[in-house]
Amino acid sequence: KKIVQEVIEKEIYFPLIAKPDIGLRGSGVKKIHTVSELTNYMEKADFDFLLQDLIPFKNEVGIFYVRHPNEKEGRITGIVSKEFLTVVGDGVSTIKDLINETPRFQLQLEALQEEYGEVLMDVLQKDKVLNLVPFGNHARGAKFLDGSHWITPKLTQTINRICSQIPEFYFGRFDIMYNSFEELERGENFQIVELNGAASEPTHIYDPKHSVWFAWKELARHITYMYEISVANHKRGFPYLDYKAGINQYRLHLDQNNKILNF
Numbered sequence: 001k002k003i004v005q006e007v008i009e010k011e012i013y014f015p016l017i018a019k020p021d022i023g024l025r026g027s028g029v030k031k032i033h034t035v036s037e038l039t040n041y042m043e044k045a046d047f048d049f050l051l052q053d054l055i056p057f058k059n060e061v062g063i064f065y066v067r068h069p070n071e072k073e074g075r076i077t078g079i080v081s082k083e084f085l086t087v088v089g090d091g092v093s094t095i096k097d098l099i100n101e102t103p104r105f106q107l108q109l110e111a112l113q114e115e116y117g118e119v120l121m122d123v124l125q126k127d128k129v130l131n132l133v134p135f136g137n138h139a140r141g142a143k144f145l146d147g148s149h150w151i152t153p154k155l156t157q158t159i160n161r162i163c164s165q166i167p168e169f170y171f172g173r174f175d176i177m178y179n180s181f182e183e184l185e186r187g188e189n190f191q192i193v194e195l196n197g198a199a200s201e202p203t204h205i206y207d208p209k210h211s212v213w214f215a216w217k218e219l220a221r222h223i224t225y226m227y228e229i230s231v232a233n234h235k236r237g238f239p240y241l242d243y244k245a246g247i248n249q250y251r252l253h254l255d256q257n258n259k260i261l262n263f
Contacts (some may be wrong), residue, residue: 001039001255002122002175003038003042003051004035004038004039006151007038007051012051012052012053012238013053013055014032014033014034014035014036015031015032016031016032016051016053017029017031017032017051017052017054017076017134017135018030018038018041018045018049018051018052018249019049019052020033020045020047020048020049020050020256020259020260020263021047021048021049021050022047022048022256023260024256024260024261025138025140026135026137026138026140027139027257027260027261027262028045028047028049028066028137028260028263029137029149030056031114031134031227032051038051040127040195041244043137044263045263046259047256047259047260049084051204052193054134055177055191055193056132057177057178057179057189057190057191058082058177059081059177059179059180059181060082060084060135060174060175060177060193061079061080061081061082061147061150061175061176061178061184062079062080062082062174062175062176062177062203062204063076063078063079063155063173063174063176063201064076064077064078064172064173064202064203064204065077065163065171065173065174066170066222066225066229067160067163067169067171067228068228068229068232069232069233069236070232071140071171073156073160074159074160074163074170075156076156076159077148077202077221077222077225078086078148078202078203078204078218079147079148079150079151079204080145080146080147080202080203080204080206080207081144081146081147081150082142082143082144083136083142083143083145084131084133084134084141085105085108085131085132085133085140085141085142086103086129086130086131086132087099087101087102087105087124087129087130087132088124088126088127088128088129088130088150088201089123089125089126089127089128089129091123091124091125091126091128092123093123093124094120094121094122094123094124095116095119095120095121095122095123095130095132095186096109096113096120096121097126099112099120099132100125103144103146104141104143107141108124108132108141108252109134110139111140111147112132112133116132117226124127125253135193138203138206141256143208144203144204144206144207145204145207146204146205146207146209146210147204152185154186155184155185158185158186159174162174162187162192163187164197166195166198168233169195170229170233171196171197171198171200171222171225171226172196172197172198172200173190173195173196173200173201173202173203174192174194174195174196175193175194175195175196176190176191176192176193177190177191177193178190179238182239185262188252198258200222201219202218202221202222203218204218205218205219206207218255
């Protein structure tokens with residue numbers, strides 16, 4: 001009752017998104033339509049979680065940003081655009097049939113059946129678009145495409161303006177939903193879904209056109225950025241993470257992962 005009351009007070013409306021406070025690859029992220037569904041989520045979750053407004057924009061990108069501590073401005077090192085798990089009706093096929101038409105979507109069928117049940121047997125009217133997973137995660141059926149060619153001075157300026165408001169932020173990926181790319185460049189009509197820090201991946205590597213060699217090269221490039229930033233911050237007086245603390249964080253990560261992986 002307390003959480004439901006807070007949802008009302010903070011003017012968060014159904015449907016909304018519930019997600020683990022510390023997440024991984026979309027695990028535990030659910031679209032919640034009613035108080036009953038929210039209650040079921042709360043009863044099942046044995047982890048801290050967040051409630052977010054369902055963002056109205058239809059497009060999503062991940063923008064990776066890097067800035068050296070001694071630099072006033074940083075740079076965008078990669079952009080990924082995301083195609084959601086969406087089906088289009090033909091007036092004849094059931095939603096399940098439409099899912100089975102795409103091999104990538106077939107891998108999500110079991111999870112979709114658990115979430116939607118008999119609804120998947122409905123026939124989707126002709127040309128109606130249905131987004132079955134309203135967030136862009138490749139582990140939940142979304143397709144990742146390398147959008148790094150969208151990096152422009154104007155977009156970089158907008159992202160720098162945002163990042164300058166975050167104290168001591170030098171490395172990470174913004175997941176952003178937006179209306180149009182031109183508006184995003186200008187810093188208009190967008191919302192930040194989340195900001196991922198040191199554990200971020202440059203997710204443009206998951207574009208099917210890229211090879212594993214490209215992915216390894218990009219990962220090495222970003223790990224090098226993180227190393228250089230760490231060294232610079234250490235010289236500024238910030239201590240390195242010691243071994244004991246690091247192992248403890250890793251164990252906490254494994255524990256959280258086990259809680260949310262098959263939620």
